[in-house]
Amino acid sequence: MVMRWFPFLLFVGFVLAADPPLETYNVDRSSLSVSGVSSGAIMASQLHVIYSSRIMGVGLIAGVPFACSGGTLAGLTTCMSIPSLESVSTMEALVSSGALFGNADATYHMRHDKVFIFNGLEDSVVHPGNGPNIARFYRHYIHDSRNIKTVFDMHTEHCMPTDRVGGPCTVLSKTNYLNNCGYNGAFELLNFIYGGHLMRPSGNTTLAGQVKTFNQAQFFTAAPVTYSLDNTGYIYIPSNCLDKSNKCKLHVALHGCKMGRHYINEDYVRNGGYNEVGELNDIIILYPQVVPTLLNPSGCWDGYGYTGAMFATNKGYQEEGLRRMMTQVMGHW
Numbered sequence: 001m002v003m004r005w006f007p008f009l010l011f012v013g014f015v016l017a018a019d020p021p022l023e024t025y026n027v028d029r030s031s032l033s034v035s036g037v038s039s040g041a042i043m044a045s046q047l048h049v050i051y052s053s054r055i056m057g058v059g060l061i062a063g064v065p066f067a068c069s070g071g072t073l074a075g076l077t078t079c080m081s082i083p084s085l086e087s088v089s090t091m092e093a094l095v096s097s098g099a100l101f102g103n104a105d106a107t108y109h110m111r112h113d114k115v116f117i118f119n120g121l122e123d124s125v126v127h128p129g130n131g132p133n134i135a136r137f138y139r140h141y142i143h144d145s146r147n148i149k150t151v152f153d154m155h156t157e158h159c160m161p162t163d164r165v166g167g168p169c170t171v172l173s174k175t176n177y178l179n180n181c182g183y184n185g186a187f188e189l190l191n192f193i194y195g196g197h198l199m200r201p202s203g204n205t206t207l208a209g210q211v212k213t214f215n216q217a218q219f220f221t222a223a224p225v226t227y228s229l230d231n232t233g234y235i236y237i238p239s240n241c242l243d244k245s246n247k248c249k250l251h252v253a254l255h256g257c258k259m260g261r262h263y264i265n266e267d268y269v270r271n272g273g274y275n276e277v278g279e280l281n282d283i284i285i286l287y288p289q290v291v292p293t294l295l296n297p298s299g300c301w302d303g304y305g306y307t308g309a310m311f312a313t314n315k316g317y318q319e320e321g322l323r324r325m326m327t328q329v330m331g332h333w
Helices: 002-012 039-049 073-081 088-100 130-141 186-195 269-272 273-279 316-332
Strands: 033-037 055-063 114-118 148-151 160-163 177-182 208-214 232-237 250-254 283-287
Touching: 033 186, 039 055, 039 088, 039 316, 055 186, 088 130, 114 130, 114 186, 130 186, 160 186, 177 269, 186 250, 186 273, 208 283, 232 273, 250 273, 250 316, 269 316, 273 283, 283 316
Parallel strands: 033 055, 033 250, 055 114, 114 148, 160 177, 250 283
Antiparallel strands: 208 232, 232 283
């Protein structure tokens, strides 16, 4: 299977990786959270549902409900464009079945979690009607409705909304999918997930920590591209977390389609808004990376089964690799 992709790898230039191994830091085991934009939101929801006994909060920007695709690209396309056809009760039944058969953690682990959901009114890629359906799905599991925050009233295109970087808010920015909306999406979701008392970054916030690359290949038994993963991932270590004497939080930020380094270099990693929040609040930010393959030409996270039928379970190849990355950073699972 590796040889099947070899010519393609030569073309995109990601055959070899000289990145260092991912290190272990001093992380509070109760602080693990995830978020994502577009296909990253799909994967973030999958990770949260599957590993809800470990993940305490999730931020979803421009996503669709869990398991909405039904395991096909056509199904995902329908979800993205016609949310009125989505059956939230069917998605809930799938989660319950997955938990029953050991493919996901028991759903009661989600009962106290924090969920942040953002879908822009001008989104031309993912219909904004998906936001309310995601909220309905999570209300089935979250006991206190105050633990679910929805932002459905902003006139934003399909993007990661920022407060100072990117193109016009209502224009689809295919350059990097970062839009200047006067709204710091990274801060808003992290602040909600972690209780509402985080320090807010300003234009003068200094990043005294470090953006580091790491070798994603150490987390897979085959070449990462077999599962559409890059050889290289990124991590931002806030200055207070570098010497590992202070206990820090861990957040996983998942890029969307055509937002990995293959397409936009380090724009999402350095300009998505997460690092500044992490620096001020001692939150380590992990940025795993996807690459395009013949089955995944847009470099999306697997939300429809291109890696196999178990893509939305704890037996999914991408989920298992991401779990190993999170475990390595925390030193435990």
